[in-house]
Amino acid sequence: MTSSSSFNSDTPIQQQLPSPTQLLSDTCAVGYIRVSTEKQTVGAGTVRQREAIEAYARAANVKIIEFFEESHSATDGTPLLERPEFAKAVEMALRCDCPIFIEKFDRLSRNPALHAEWRRTSRVRIVAVCEEDLFETPGERARIAAAGVDADAKAAGQAAAYAKMRAEGRPLGNPNPSPIAHQKSAEIRRHFARVRHLKIVDVLDELGHDLPRPDLVRALNERGIRTGTGKPWTSGLLAPDYWKAIEILKARVEASEAKNDQDEADRVEMEKDPRFAMF
Template identity: 30%
Template sequence: MKHYVTYKRVSTSEQGRSGLGLDAQERDIQLFLETYSDVPFEVLGEFTDVLSGTDDERPELAKAIELAKRTGAELLIAKLDRLSRRVSFISALMEDSKLSLRVAQMPYADKFQLHIYAALAEQERDFISKRTKAALAEAKRRGVVLGGMRDATMKRNEAVKANAQRRAEKVEGVVVPLRQNGLSLRAIAEELNRVGVKTARGGQWQASQVKRVLERLDAS
């Protein structure tokens, strides 16, 4: 029998309370188990951390790794960045000969391929950071008042945020009870469409829009 230990992580307390970030990871993990796993299989343990993406001190991950190594189970995660965004951290785990790692979104990837993916992802993030700094430096050289731009942007963002919050509160009485009764984001969207509730732009609801509404309500 194939054995797994699953691990999930969200980076904010809001995501942890709402369960929205965890839902997506759980869905990917279940899809892997139902579609790609050897059968029969058994999940020996499930672990979840609610911590910053830059914090590599993760108590639940440590427990998951210990159980996986002790039992010979595979450590199953939804996405590689749920372990860490640092290639050095991921590399150290992959070099552990006693630990077998599986990523649900890349079901056939071996350790070598996962290491390359992590390295490329880190390079991309570094490049984006440098590109942003270069663009800001060029704007400053041309005399653009960056602080003024930020102030205007912040005011505009605050107005957009306030409008979004008001729209979320209008559908709170429908969305929250449905979620509490265990309906998926897609099912809630379908129910809103069925009863004729329109989005802010007068369109049809999608699962992603329901997710944003719940996140706003949870953070308020």
């Protein structure tokens, strides 16, 4: 097992980043799950985080020793080690000489100063499993980031061009689209709508499923999540996507309840077997 790497501001960043080989050589890790409010500790947010961490651990052949969960705001400046469950996770990681797995870096904190302080002073390595790719090099990460910026700029340019055409009264799109092209366009729109709805679901998982819509509008805009046309959200624009997100949440709850019911039915059926108590 490799020792947990410490981050030092005097060391080149390339030398501070864990290499794919180093990550693959770790045989165990500690899982840490954080939500913002107490009511979210029984919601889909904790389930999503746990499933992401476990999926990553299986792919990396890493055993999760134990999970630690707690509710705590991600935006305040409270030192990380003052969170009781995170402090326990750090203690176990130090004792086992292993990293801590989290879903995303904002599960640790949204306070940049806390991230900087942790990298500078801690011997425990944090791995954000949804932001880490075992087979990506730093150069590939840079190209992906640059491609994202280019895509955003292209989308903004297209939106400006369409707005100009509308202002001039010019028709948009192909006046004689083929049926295949029309079908493909509809599939693409449905795909991006689904992505948008899932982003709204993520925010509701984080801030609470009963979050008032004006607060949800503000949270989406603060995170840079935009409407299907690239505009900031308003309550009116949010309404259709909001109800789609609520449908997704309801479907998840129903699926979870159905699974629990099936598990209970399976357990009852197994107990009927006279050999059940022998094992």
